[in-house]
Amino acid sequence: MLHTFLFLILLTIFAVHIQAQASYGVDCSFPIHGKDFRCGDLLGDRHNFYEHFMEGCRKHYGSKANRCDVTENDRIAMSIRQPQSMVNFTDAGFMKIKAPTEVMSLLTQHWETNKANMKEEKWAAGNVYVNHWETPSYLVSVEDQSLRGGGYNLKTKIWDAAKSTIQQWTGMELKPTSMYGIRMYTEGAVLSPHVDRLPLVSSCIINVDQDVDEPWPLEVYDRQGNAVNVTMEPGDMVLYESGSLIHGRPFPLKGRFFANIFIHFEPTGRPLHATTDQHVDELDDFLPPYLVPGSPEIAHWTSQNPGGWKKPSPSAPIQQAAAPEAHFAAATGDFERLQQIVKKDKRMLNTQDANGWRALHEAIRFGDKDIVEFLVKNGAEKNARTGNVGQGSSPLNLALQFHDEKHPVVLYLREIGAEDIAEGEL
Structure with a gap:
C-alpha cells in the first residue's frame, strides 16, 4: 500500500488548481435533468440559446429532424438514470493534474506530425452532443495506419501510459474500452453536458493543444449536483468517473481550436494491489462491479446485455480491449x-x-x-x-x-x- 500512499501525496503536490464552485446547479446552463431552466438570467438567456441549438440540428437534418429530439431525450434520461446507479470509486469524481510525461510525449508527437492531415469527424444523424452542424470537429486518429506513427501499437502505448494514473486514483484495476484519437473542436463549439455510455466508466481528458481567446471551461457536476468549472491548458489531465459524472462544455468556444483526447477504461472488479482472488467471489455473477444492484440503470443495462457481465476467472490476466x-x-x-x-x-x-x-x-x-x-x-x-x-x-x-x-x-x-x-x- 506504500506506493498508493506515495501516489496520493504526489497528486496533492502536483494537482492543479480547479476554479471555485459555480453558484448554480443542473438545468441552468443547459438542460440536464429537464428542459425547464431554473436560474432565470443568471447565466444569460440560456433558454433561447438552447432553442437555437436544437433548431440548428433540426434544420440541418431536415426529414430526419426527429432524430435530434430522440437523441436529446435519451441524453437527458441517461443524465438522470446513470449517476444514481453507479458505484463511486472516488470521493469527488474528478481531479485535475498534469498528464504523465510519457503520455504527453506520445500525444504531442502524434499531433504535431499529423495535424495537417486531420479528418472531419462524422456524426450520426440527429446527434446533439456537439453542434457539428455549425462548427465541425476534426480527428487525428491514433489508430489510423495511414498517419505517420498511427496504428494499434501507438494506441496501446497511450492506453498503457495513462492506465496506471487512473488505476491509482480509483483504486481499481482497469481494462481499456475506448480511445479514438485527438479531437479538435473549432470556434463556437458546444459540448452538451452528459454522462458517457457504459462501459466507459473510469476516464481522462488530456488537452493536447489549443488556440483560444479565453479559457473554454469544462463544466462538471460534483456529488451534490453543483456546477464546477475546470479550465485546462496543454498538458493538463482531468481524471473523471465518466459514467457517473455529468460533464460538458455548454458555453461556445471562443478561439480557433481546442484539441483533446479522451481515454476510457472499465473497472475489472479487482482492487488495485490485491494479493488474493477473494474479490472474485464477491463479484456479482450477472452485473458488472460498477453498477449498484436494484438501481434505475439495471433494467436498461440488462436489455443491452441479456447475457450479463463476464465475470473474470481467478488470477485471469487483464485483456486489452478487442481492436481488430x-x-x-x-x-x-x-x-x-x-x-x-x-x-x-x-x-x-x-x-x-x-x-x-x-x-x-x-x-x-x-x-x-x-x-x-x-x-x-x-x-x-x-x-x-x-x-x-x-x-x-x-x-x-x-x-x-x-x-x-x-x-x-x-x-x-x-x-x-x-x-x-x-x-x-x-
Whole structure:
C-alpha cells in the first residue's frame, strides 16, 4: 500500500488548481435533468440559446429532424438514470493534474506530425452532443495506419501510459474500452453536458493543444449536483468517473481550436494491489462491479446485455480491449491494407469489437462504397447489427444515419436488399 500512499501525496503536490464552485446547479446552463431552466438570467438567456441549438440540428437534418429530439431525450434520461446507479470509486469524481510525461510525449508527437492531415469527424444523424452542424470537429486518429506513427501499437502505448494514473486514483484495476484519437473542436463549439455510455466508466481528458481567446471551461457536476468549472491548458489531465459524472462544455468556444483526447477504461472488479482472488467471489455473477444492484440503470443495462457481465476467472490476466485490424483499415479508408487482411484471414470480416461493431459498420461510417462492396462480396453480413447482442443498427440503418438517401453506400445497400433496422427493433 506504500506506493498508493506515495501516489496520493504526489497528486496533492502536483494537482492543479480547479476554479471555485459555480453558484448554480443542473438545468441552468443547459438542460440536464429537464428542459425547464431554473436560474432565470443568471447565466444569460440560456433558454433561447438552447432553442437555437436544437433548431440548428433540426434544420440541418431536415426529414430526419426527429432524430435530434430522440437523441436529446435519451441524453437527458441517461443524465438522470446513470449517476444514481453507479458505484463511486472516488470521493469527488474528478481531479485535475498534469498528464504523465510519457503520455504527453506520445500525444504531442502524434499531433504535431499529423495535424495537417486531420479528418472531419462524422456524426450520426440527429446527434446533439456537439453542434457539428455549425462548427465541425476534426480527428487525428491514433489508430489510423495511414498517419505517420498511427496504428494499434501507438494506441496501446497511450492506453498503457495513462492506465496506471487512473488505476491509482480509483483504486481499481482497469481494462481499456475506448480511445479514438485527438479531437479538435473549432470556434463556437458546444459540448452538451452528459454522462458517457457504459462501459466507459473510469476516464481522462488530456488537452493536447489549443488556440483560444479565453479559457473554454469544462463544466462538471460534483456529488451534490453543483456546477464546477475546470479550465485546462496543454498538458493538463482531468481524471473523471465518466459514467457517473455529468460533464460538458455548454458555453461556445471562443478561439480557433481546442484539441483533446479522451481515454476510457472499465473497472475489472479487482482492487488495485490485491494479493488474493477473494474479490472474485464477491463479484456479482450477472452485473458488472460498477453498477449498484436494484438501481434505475439495471433494467436498461440488462436489455443491452441479456447475457450479463463476464465475470473474470481467478488470477485471469487483464485483456486489452478487442481492436481488430480490419476495423481500423475500414474506418480510415485504407483499402489496400484491408484487402491484405481479408486475404490473410476472412474471419476478420465478421469479428466484433467491444461495441459489437464490425469492419462493415466502420466502412459505412467512413462512406467508401468500394470498400463496403468489397466487404460484402467477401462474406461480410449485409444485415449484421451493432451492439454486443446484435440489437443495434443494421448496416443500412447506420448508413442512413451518417449519409443521405442518394449516397453511393446507401444506394448500394438498397440494391443488394439490405434491411433498414433501427436500434432496438426486432
